[in-house]
Amino acid sequence: MRARPDPAPEPAGSRGSAPDDRRPALTDGRGHAERLRDAVVRQGGRCFWCGRPFSDLVAPTTDHVVPRVKGGPSWPENEVAACRRCNAERGHTTPVDWLEECVRRGWPADPSALDATLATLETAIVRRGGQRRARPYVHSQRRRLSRSGPGQERST
Numbered sequence: 001m002r003a004r005p006d007p008a009p010e011p012a013g014s015r016g017s018a019p020d021d022r023r024p025a026l027t028d029g030r031g032h033a034e035r036l037r038d039a040v041v042r043q044g045g046r047c048f049w050c051g052r053p054f055s056d057l058v059a060p061t062t063d064h065v066v067p068r069v070k071g072g073p074s075w076p077e078n079e080v081a082a083c084r085r086c087n088a089e090r091g092h093t094t095p096v097d098w099l100e101e102c103v104r105r106g107w108p109a110d111p112s113a114l115d116a117t118l119a120t121l122e123t124a125i126v127r128r129g130g131q132r133r134a135r136p137y138v139h140s141q142r143r144r145l146s147r148s149g150p151g152q153e154r155s156t
């Protein structure tokens with residue numbers, strides 16, 4: 001696969017101010033580009049949110065399911081590959097809110113894929129500990145997903 005390295009020059013030292021959700025933090029010893037490539041492969045070469053196939057014109061970027069500003073860890077389990085448009089438009093929106101927006105737009109964003117990603121992240125948090133902010137965030141996102149589900153009309 002033609003992997004165009006995403007330069008994303010990120011000057012260090014702007015910690016806490018910039019909404020730099022895409023800044024790679026190498027916590028597992030593997031390179032950012034390699035992890036992004038893995039995510040692209042996992043997702044069948046398509047944007048996690050809008051389903052557009054990645055290409056030279058639609059470059060993949062790393063999107064953190066739990067935004068880093070919301071305490072999301074820089075772990076592979078918290079990363080999906082998203083096109084630049086989705087990544088930028090989503091900003092710090094919660095994954096479920098953004099998923100619902102994608103569905104409204106007629107994009108093939110997949111609630112079960114999101115839930116699977118959140119479940120994997122939840123497991124990783126339990127295993128590694130910590131993540132006091134991300135833990136309840138993931139939990140509430142999964143609750144929302146299970147409540148809304150595919151049949152949103154259904155009310156109890």
Ligand SMILES: [Zn+2]
Nearest residue numbers: 047050083086
């Ligand atoms: Zn997209």
